[in-house]
Amino acid sequence: MNAVTLPPGPSGVLRSTYRVLRSPFRDFPRWSAQYGDPFTIPTVNGTVVMTGDPALIKIIFGADPDLYGPWAVDALGPTLGQRSVFMLEGAAHSRERKLLAPPLHGDRMRAYADVIAGVARRRFAAAADASRVVTLDLAQQISLEVITRAIFGADDDERSLALQAGVLGLVEASSPLMFFMPFLQKEFGGIGPWARFRRKFVVLDALLQQQIDRVRKRPGTDVCSLLAASRYDDGDAMPDAAIRDELRTMLFAGHETTAITISWAIDLLHRNPATLERLRAEIDALGPDPDPEAIAKLEYLDAVCKEALRLYPVVTEVLRVLRAPLQLGAIEIPKGIGVSASVLLAHRREELYPDAEQFRPERFLERRFSPFEYLPFGGGHRRCIGAAFASFEMKIVLGVALARHRLTLLDDEPARPVRRNVTMSPSGGVPIRVRDR
């Protein structure tokens, strides 16, 4: 067999893994400049060929889905569950997506507008009493409560609070190392981080099952009810274990990611006064108590959210493992290797985004970007299923907050991207003061 020559890249498995985890915003651009695009990164989860070139990203997203296995299933499986859409492949994966997508789109999604606005109004109003609030904590409380109500279907405060506590217990018991280094997922006789995580997992699972039992008796318009009532193409219902896994998946995929982007947007807006002013004018034109659906249609607000996700993509790269060789431009990548579309590198290309380091939402009003140039939600057959929901939620939360409040940043320095579990989030979480306008 011929030896395979992969593109050059950094050496040292542990060192590169550490850099990927620690400083992708610094090291991906550095590696791309030093070694060219694509470049190869050795990691503890396998070797990865990474690109930020839209022409190559198009090849990755456009390839036959059967060419790929999901990435890091050993690491994520015990957390998300074996029936999670993240874990599935081939026909089972597309079958699952067909049931998951409808509740998160169109009229069904728009039905959650009032829930989102109600939660945001209440949480921001409560924050107005404090001298200091960490935006990321506040945004996470909001997105978590939204998930318990719109997705899990908790229709009263007591149930919503119990689910929020269950989730927080699990989130607090997880550590980024556990996800990236599956060999740490051992119980060691009931002690240690993994055993603690498992105990919290069981608690949340019981709460999710209670929700499923409830919505089976009394369905609502929430995602849990819709999944419980849905049928695969062959007429089979989704089993409870699968619903629990998918609810947990949506929670993990959806609540931190959305909160992080809201926090970046608030930081960036308040460090760019002209942008903030333009956005306020757009929101104020809707009147003192804007309708949440009207907020979600605002063009400049949409551009602000897009630009925050461009500059600080919460997920810096998406990964697929090859089951067969892939011709990536001039290079044939062999099976067993990971291929990665770097969201971060694509989003900072000067020829696409002039002054790429600048926060300039107008660029999204001036031109359209292809799905291979702008990809905060990944792409191809695994593109984020919650993208529309996340954008809808972010716009309503920001719109409601700015319509009613004046926010002041309390840190002089702009936030920097730092690792938080699988995602990258703003350092310090963006401390602010919230006051009524």
Ligand code: HEM
């Ligand atoms: C700003 C918020 C969000 C960002 C930046 C984000 C980003 C992503 C990315 C990059 C992927 C991987 C795509 C790929 O591999 O090509 C993904 C997958 C996924 N996301 Fe999101 N996401 C967000 C919010 C949400 C929300 C709110 C939900 C659900 C309510 C959600 C559910 C999912 C699911 C289920 C997948 C797996 C799809 C599959 O494997 O087929 N996400 N997301």
